[in-house]
Amino acid sequence: MPGAMNPAALARLMGPWQSAAGPAYRELADVVRLLVLDGRLPLDTPLPSERSLSETLGMSRTTVTAAYALLREQGFLSSGQGAKGRTRLPRSAAGVAAPGMSAPDGLLDLAYASLPASGEVVHRAFSAALNDLPALLPGFGYEVLGLPVLREAVAARYTAAGVPTTADQILITSGAQHALNIILRAEAGPRHGRPAKVLVEHPSYPNALDAIAGSGARALPVAVGGPGQPHWDLDAVEATLQQHRPAVAYLVPDFHNPTGKLMPDPQRRRLVRAAAAAGTVLVIDETLRDLNLNGLDSQHVAAFGSCVSVGSLSKSHWAGLRTGWIRAGREQIRRYAAQRTTLDLGGPLTEQLAAAHLMAHFEEPLPARLAALRDQRGTLQELLAEHLPTWQAAAPDGGLTLWCRLPAPISTALTVIAPGFGVRLAAGPRFGVGGAFEHYVRIPYTLDPGSLETAVRALRSAQNRLEAAPQLRRALPEPPRVAIA
Ligand SMILES: Cc1ncc(COP(=O)(O)O)c(C=O)c1O
Incomplete structure (x- = not known):
């Protein structure tokens, strides 16, 4: 376990901080808290002992003791005196409800399949985002396609995974659910006065089924992996595509929600071919792709041919980022951006800046x-x-x-x-x-x-x-x- 932080190093980080505007212990606690919040003082750092810090700062030990006590009370310092206390983030900030792994009524919530943030990594990304924000403030703040730096980072990740992609093939969205709604608006409107058809796996992700129903389209269910049936029934998928020629096929081949199955690559190849032959827009939801618990190999469906891919940081990093994307052809992305403005005019920029930092350290958490x-x-x-x-x-x-x-x-x-x-x-x-x-x-x-x-x-x-x-x-x-x- 690393020893306590050097008091002189902490004093340097603090810079000139005393304003004499309030009690010294409170100002000392404030400056340490700010250092933790903006990431300059990493989490889990043991603070110097009260004695050594008071000597270095030339202030009374009582002042440092009171400042540490306040930091503990606010949740920024773990319990333990001086060097035993480590920097941390409060479990719930003042006025903010404690994070919900349980529902507000105290029930254990099994309806949500989601994880808390990869704490420090996400926090650091937001600190970096705040540093980047001033450069954006002179702009209008509307980025219908998403921030270029994030579009480039997402494109680069696809390219590195063997699917060459440029930033103009990426539209940043407020999560995968938002992405699906944009795509449905663009691709699954009524045809000749009749509802469009959308092929779905059965079972499928409930919010996707609701979005399809909400768009006025009709879901065409195709069974996926019942007992004794390990994968997708590609014969049934092909037959449905051929017979109904649906406008859209929506699938989750990467750790399918709810079964957790992974579609083997040969099935991916068949799927892409069958959708192309039917003139169906193949929408592949990759929200869960990074939760590869058994270390299995698979290529992006896009590696086998044309499809629209949907991704998200919700499961890999944190749903609170509300950041996802669509990868598609350039012309499609332009159409989707035009459709998007019926729903919103762009995502929040701080989240996108933070997401860009997370993309740079994607694997870390x-x-x-x-x-x-x-x-x-x-x-x-x-x-x-x-x-x-x-x-x-x-x-x-x-x-x-x-x-x-x-x-x-x-x-x-x-x-x-x-x-x-x-x-x-x-x-x-x-x-x-x-x-x-x-x-x-x-x-x-x-x-x-x-x-x-x-x-x-x-x-x-x-x-x-x-x-x-x-x-x-x-x-x-x-x-x-x-x-x-
Ligand atoms: C398959 C699938 N698609 C989309 C979503 C929604 O993702 P987001 O939070 O990015 O909107 C989820 C979340 O559970 C999901 O499991």
């Missing part, structure tokens, strides 16, 4: 993130085997969730009574069209092991209740429409 997810995936599988042995869940290749087959069609009933046992669930039918998937529920392994255990025990109790009172199932109301991610 991933090893720790993936290691934690692998552990939690294993924990959840063990907990289900122990407490809910009648549930079946195939091991996912990656992503954030287990798609569990229930012993009976009780998904909606379970969702309705689960809050009474302390958890919030998304019912299986939200992942399908026409009421399918009553036999399924998606459980994320994004919570810490302790919370996963609490959640699984709660689900066991809820299932017991349904088994003990089967008549309950008929009497239950519609489940509340919870937000899902």
